[in-house]
Amino acid sequence: MSSVYEPEHEIDIAWCPGCGNFRIIEAVKAALDQLDLDPDKVVFVSGIGQAAKTPQYLNVHYLNGLHGRSLPVATAIKATNRDLMVVAESGDGCMYGEGGNHFIHAIRRNPDITNIVHNNMVYGLTKGQASPTSARGFVTPVQTLGVSSEPFNPLSVAIALNASFVGRAFAGDVEQTAQIIVSAINHKGYALVDILQNCVSFNKVNTYQWYKEHTYYLDESYNPTDRDAAFSKAVEEDKFALGILYINGQNPVFEEGLAAYAENDTPLYMRGIDLDRIRALMDSMRA
Amino acid sequence: MSSVYEPEHEIDIAWCPGCGNFRIIEAVKAALDQLDLDPDKVVFVSGIGQAAKTPQYLNVHYLNGLHGRSLPVATAIKATNRDLMVVAESGDGCMYGEGGNHFIHAIRRNPDITNIVHNNMVYGLTKGQASPTSARGFVTPVQTLGVSSEPFNPLSVAIALNASFVGRAFAGDVEQTAQIIVSAINHKGYALVDILQNCVSFNKVNTYQWYKEHTYYLDESYNPTDRDAAFSKAVEEDKFALGILYINGQNPVFEEGLAAYAENDTPLYMRGIDLDRIRALMDSMRA
Amino acid sequence: MVFKPGDDISIVISGQAGQGLQTLESLLTRIFKLSGYHVYSCSEFMSRIRGGNNSTQIRVSSRRVASCTKRIDIFVPIHQGAMERFHDRITHETVILGQKDIVESRYLEQGYAFIEIPLKELSGRAGGAVYANLIMTGVLSGLFYVERQLMEDEVGRFFSGADNKRTQGDILAAGIGYEAGSSLLKPGQASIAIERADDVRHELLMNGIDAVGMGGLAGGCNFVSAYPMSPSTGLLVFFARHAADSGVVVEQAEDEISAVNMALGSWYAGGRALITTSGGGYALMTEGVSLAGCIESPLVIHIGQRPGPATGLPTRTEQADLNLVLYSGHGEFPRVILAPGTIEQGFFLARHAFYLAEKYQVPVFILTDQHYLESRYNVMDLDESMVLDQRYIVKTEPGYKRYALTQSGVSPRGIPGFGGGRVRADSDEHDEHGFITEDAGVRKSMVEKRLKKHDALCDEILPPVLIGPQDYQCLLVGWGSTFHAAKEALEILGRDDTAFLHFSQVYPLAREAGQYLERAKKRIIIENNATSQFGTLLRQYTGFGFDGRIMKFDGTPFMPDEVADELRSMLLKED
C-alpha cells in the first residue's frame, strides 16, 4: 500500500544510490502513515544539505529554509498554529554545526515539535568535510590530518539540557526507525530523533556495515526516565544504543504557555484585529 | 600589595555599587598575581555586556569584541601565538545565549584557553531580560508571565561535550574563586569557570544571600575525573556545587595539532614568507 | 527668578544612571500634559546601569513642541558632576535650580541665575536620597502651577504596582517638592507664562516606541520575536506588555538569527510577524532577509539605529544604517524602507508596513533611531480607521502553486492547513510549485517575477512632505527622525525662500523627488551620519547632488537652534 505522503509529482531524487537517506524517508513515511494525522496539517521544515531535501520528496507542506535554521522556523510555525504537526528535519551539519545554538535553545524552549536529524557524520552536499559528529581522526580534504575535535554527542547534550524526548535510530532498520519516529511525534514536547545514516559517497568509515556492528537496541528493562542512567548510555562510545534514551514529561510546552493563547485557542491566521482593544489602548495614552 | 594587573589609568567603573562583578575582578586579579605569568603575554577577550567590561579594568591586552563572539576570537589568538595566555570572559547571555554555538564548538575544539563566565542569570546591560540561565518563573519586562524555558545548565552541557575542565564558583567568595581560576588557567586545554554572580539591579531573586544559601563546596573526596558522577553533580538543582566538577585531560589540545606548527614553533607574527616554497608551488602547476 | 517671559520652557534634569530620571520624565510629562501644557521630552543616557551622567530634557510650551533644543531655560543638576557635559549649553539666560554644593562654584561666582533647592534636606525628610527624583518632580510641578491633587494622583498611579509603603513615600516626597517649588516664584517676579489648552488634556502622550507599537497592532501584528538590543528593546517590551490583551505571541529568541527565522516561520503559518533590533543585530539577520526575498515571505523589520560601527555607542543616536538596510541580503529582491519622523508617521508607517509586506510578500523595514524612539510628546489623535483588516491570503486547492507566475509578480499566498493544497516554500531556486529546480529558464522567470514586485511597489510610494514655501530657492532635505529639528529650525530662521522636504519612505523613492530637487537653487541635506547616505541615494536616483551638508555623528540628535545656526551661515555665504 502506497503512503499518502508519497509525492504526487514526478520527482528526480538527488540522492546517491545506496544512501541511507532512502531508508530514512521510508521510515518517515511509514511513521506518518501509522499516525492518525490530517495530512493537510503536516508541516516539514528543513535547512540545507542532502538530508534537508527530504521534504521535497514527501507530499507535505514544507518550508525548506536556510542552512542551520530549521528549528526556529519550526518553533514559530507551531506557535502560530498549534493545530499543525511540525517536524524539523535536516542533516548533522545543519542541526549541530551551523544550527547548534538553535538546537540548544529549542530544547530548552520545548515546543511540541519533532526534530529528525540525519546523522551521517559528514557534510554530504558540500562534498565531504567533517561534521560536528565526525569521529576523531576522520580524514577529509579540509581535515587533512584527521579530525581533532571531540565528536559532538547530540544525545548527551540533549540530556544535559533536560530535553523532553531523546531517541536514536539507525537508517538501516526502517521498521524500528519508524517506531521511534512515531513515539517522538506522539510525545508532547520537543523530541529529538538522531538517525545514524550511511553516506556512501563521503563517509567510508561509518558505513552501513560499521553501523550494524556498532549499534544495539536498548531492551525492555531500560528505564528512559532516569536522567543519570540516560546520560551514561548516551556517552557510551564503543557501541551506540538505539531506541528511546530519555523521556522527561515534566517540562512545560512552549506554545502552551504563551500569553496569546491564554484566553483564545484559535490559530493566529484566523484572528482579526480588535478595534475596541486598539481604541482602549489609545485611550490609555490620553489619561 | 597592589596587583600588577591593576590599571594604570584612572578609570570610571561602570558597574553598580554592590554588584558581584567587583568581587569577580578581585578574584581574577588575585589569580593572575598568583600565577607565574609574563604580564606582557596576558590577553583577555570579551563580548558585550556588563561582565564583558572586565578587561577594561585590568592592565592587560584585550580585544573587547562582539556580543557572543569572544570564544572564536580567543581560540584564534591562541592558535596564532601559542605563547600568549588567553582568557575569554563575558556574561551568561553573551556566552550561553548569543554565543551558544561557539560555546559548544570551542569545548569540542579544546584550545588551551580559560573561559570565565559571569553568571548573574539575567541580561544586565540591556536592563533585565531573562538570560539562558534564568530560573523558571523569573519575571521580567519581556518574560511577563515568568520564564518558561528550562534553565541552561552550562556545567552539565560542558560535561556532555566532554569538556576538558569544568568549574563553578561564587562571586561572593573571592579567595576560592581565585583558586578555581588559577586551576583553570594552569589546566592545559579549554577550562570553563562559571561564576555565580549577584546582579543588584535586575536580579532580585538570585541575590548574594540566595547564592550563599544555595551553594556548597565539593569536598576532598570528590573525584572530578568521573564523568557520570560529574554529570549527576552538575544537574543537582537544590544546591549548586562549587569547585572543580570535571577534569578530562585526555583530549588533544586544538592548537597543538595544527599542521602549521608541526615543524615550526614560532608564533605566526614572526614568520616571513618563504619565496622558495612559493616558487616550488608555482612549478608544481607547470608540470 | 529671571525667566524670560517665554511661553516655551526647556528644562534639563541631569543625574546619574540609577537616580530615576526616567520615572521623573514619565511623571512630569504626564502631569504637564494633564495640566493642559504642550510637552516634549527626550532622554539621553550612557550604556551603564548606575553612575555616569544622564539627562532628560523636558519642554513645556503653549505651542506644540516635538523636538529637543540646545537652549536650556532651567537646568536641574541632581548629582555631583551633573554640569560637566553641559558647559556649552548653560548660559546666562539659564536658571540653575538645585542644591548649592552640587552646582559648580564658577557658576555661582560668575553670577549665573541660581535658585537653591535644598535637595538633600528635602529628600532626607521624604526618607532618603532615593527620593531625589520625586522631590524634583514636585518642585517642577509646583513651579509650573500644576494642581497638587493631579500630581499626587499621578504619582500614586505610577507606583500602583509597587508596595504600599513605597507609594506613600513617593507621594510624600512629591508633596515636599511641590511646596518648595510653588513658593519659588514670589509675587512680582517674572512668572511662568505658558498658556494651558483644555484640548491638550485629552490628547495622546506617546513616544516613538508607542507609535510604532500601536501602528504594529493596528497592522495586525500578532507575533514578535527579538533579541534585546538598545535602542530597539523598548518595542519588544511594548509588545510583551500587550501580549495577553492583544493576543501577540512574543518570544525572546536566543539570538537575532533565530528571531528572523521565527518571524518567517510565523508568516509562513499565517501569523503577522515583526522583528525589532538595531544595526548590529540586524547584520546577523540579513541572511534571513534574503530568505524572505527568495520564499517571498512578508516580513516587518523594525531597526532602531544607534552609532556604529560594531558596538559603537549603544544608547545614543545616529542614522547610519540606511545603506545596510537598503543593500543587505545576498542576491536581488525587492524591499521597502520606511522612516518615520513624527509620532503620527510612526503609527501610520508601522501599520502600512504590514499592509505592504503582506500584499507584496516582501520585507518592509521601519527604520528609526534612538532619538526617534525615546522622543515623547502629545499628539492630537491617531486615526484608528487605519486599522488593517484585509488579509492577503487564499484558501488553497489541491495542485496549489505557491509561486504561480502572474502579471504582477505576486502569487496568491496560501498557508498550511487552510485549504487542501500543499504550501511549499523553498530557499533554493524553485518552480511554481516550490520544488527545487536548476532549470535556467525557470530561474530566469523567477528572478523576473520577484523583481516585478518592485515595479508594483513603485505605484504605492508615499510622497515626501514639503514644509514651507512652494517657491523655495533653497531646499533642505531630510529623512526619518530629523523631521522636527529641521522643521523647527526653519521656523526659527523664518525665511520665505527656504523649505524642508522630508522623506518618510526612503525606498523605493518617490518619482517626484527629482522634480523637488530640480526646482531648488541650493540643496542642503541634513542627516545624522557622517557620509550622507541618503544624499548619495538621492543622487543615484535623481542625478542631483547637494550643495551643503548638515551632518552630525557624535551620537547626539540635531537640535533646531543648532540647525538654524548652521543653515543661517550656509545661506549667508550665499546671500
Added chain:
Amino acid sequence: MVFKPGDDISIVISGQAGQGLQTLESLLTRIFKLSGYHVYSCSEFMSRIRGGNNSTQIRVSSRRVASCTKRIDIFVPIHQGAMERFHDRITHETVILGQKDIVESRYLEQGYAFIEIPLKELSGRAGGAVYANLIMTGVLSGLFYVERQLMEDEVGRFFSGADNKRTQGDILAAGIGYEAGSSLLKPGQASIAIERADDVRHELLMNGIDAVGMGGLAGGCNFVSAYPMSPSTGLLVFFARHAADSGVVVEQAEDEISAVNMALGSWYAGGRALITTSGGGYALMTEGVSLAGCIESPLVIHIGQRPGPATGLPTRTEQADLNLVLYSGHGEFPRVILAPGTIEQGFFLARHAFYLAEKYQVPVFILTDQHYLESRYNVMDLDESMVLDQRYIVKTEPGYKRYALTQSGVSPRGIPGFGGGRVRADSDEHDEHGFITEDAGVRKSMVEKRLKKHDALCDEILPPVLIGPQDYQCLLVGWGSTFHAAKEALEILGRDDTAFLHFSQVYPLAREAGQYLERAKKRIIIENNATSQFGTLLRQYTGFGFDGRIMKFDGTPFMPDEVADELRSMLLKED
C-alpha cells in the same frame, strides 16, 4: 569526420554527477597543455552528488583561450539524457562522439555528424562503467595526437595516491580509449589543425582557486578560517592542502560567524587571516566586518558569488553580491573591493588585498564567482617578485595607544606580546588608548579618523584596463569574471570603434572612470546579474548612465559568441 579546419576546438563532455567528469577535466587539460596546446576548461554542475546532468567544456587551441564558448565542436555524451540541456548548442557543425544508444535518435535521423565510440564495450574491457571517464580521456587524447606515454604518465600520476590495482585499471582504460581515439581520423579526412607551441608546455595551468590561493600565500596568508560553502570551498581546500608545507593555520569553523571572528582574533595576535565564503555565508559575517571597521583590524575576505537570494543555485554563477559587499556592516567605515577577471589578476589581487588590509587596517574583499573560480587555463607566468614581505606592525612601548590620532588616520598597529605596551581593541567607541568612551568629541574624531583612511585608500586605486581602440565610440564596461567573455566577444566582432573597459578594483572607484565613460558615445554595461549593480555604482560616482545592458542571471556565465551577438544587435540598431 567533418571538423572544420579550425585551430580552436571546443569540446563538451556531458555526464552525470559521480561519473568522474572532474577527473577527466583535470587529466585532459594537463595532458593537452603538456602536449603544447593552449587549453581552457570549465565545469558546470548541479547541487547534488550523483545523477542529474553536469558538463565540462574544454577548449584546445593554437591561441590563448580563457573563456567558455557557446559553440560546441565536439559533443561527448556519456550518459542517457546527456544531450537534453544542450539542444540549443548542438548544431550541424558539431560532431557528436559517443555510444550510439545514448545519442538522442533525432540527431542520428537528422544527419548530425556522429562518430561512434562503443563506450560501454570499451569500459567493459577496462573493468566496468566506472572507467567511462578514463576511456574518454583516452579517446580525446588519441584524437588530438597526444603522445601515448605522456598520457599514461599523467594518468598514473593523477592516481598515484590511490591503490595500485585501481591505477592499473585507469591506465588500461585510458589506453583502450587512446587506441579508439587515435584511429578515428583516417588519413584523408579533415584533421585536427591545432598547432603546438613548446612554450606552453612550461606554462602554469591554474584555475581561479589556484590563482587566489597562490596570491594569498604570496601575500603572507597564514590563517584561514571558513565554513564550507559552494563555490568558495575550493579555496579552503587549497589552503588545507598547503597548511603543512606553507605554515597556514586552517580551521573549519562551526559557522561563518565564528570564521570571521577567528580571523579577527588572528589578525589581532599578528596573523594574516583570510576567510572564504559565498553570499549567504557572508551575510552572517557582516557584523564581524563592522567589528573590523571599528577595531581597525585588517581582514581579507574572499567571496565566491553564486545566484541568490537565499540558497538560490548553490553551484552556479552570478555577480549579484556587489551591493551586499559594498554596504554590509552597520555604521560607517572604509573598505576595498577587488574583483579579478583573469588568473593573473586573481594572483595579484589576492596578494594586494593583504597589502592594503594590513597597511590601512581595513577589510579588503576579493569578489569572485563560481565561473571565475572553476575556470582553468594556462598562463605564462606569475610574478613571484610580488611576494609581500613588509609587515605593517610596530613593537609597542608602555603607554602605547592603539588608536593614536594621526594625519592619515592610520595608527601604528601593535600586537600583544610584541613589545611592552598594552594592545586594547574595542568594539565600543573608544579613545586613543582603546578604552570605552561616550565623549561626543572623541567620538567625532574617531569617526573622522576611520573615514580618513578612505581618502588614503583613494591614492592607491588600481585603474581599470582598456582593451581595444583608445578612440572608441562605444564602450563596453564590465568587472570581475566577465573579462574574458567580453574581450573575446570584441575580438569576434572585430569593430575598431568599440572598446572594453574592465574594472578589477570596484571600490573605491578609480577617478578616471568618469573620463572613460564620458568619452564614449554609447555605453554598454555587462554584468552577470539582473539589476546592474556595478552600473548603478558607476552612475552614482560618475553621473554617467548606460545606454545598453547585457545582463544574465540564469545561473550561467557569459559566453563570448553570445555576447558578440548581443553587442552586434545593439550596435546595429545604432549604425
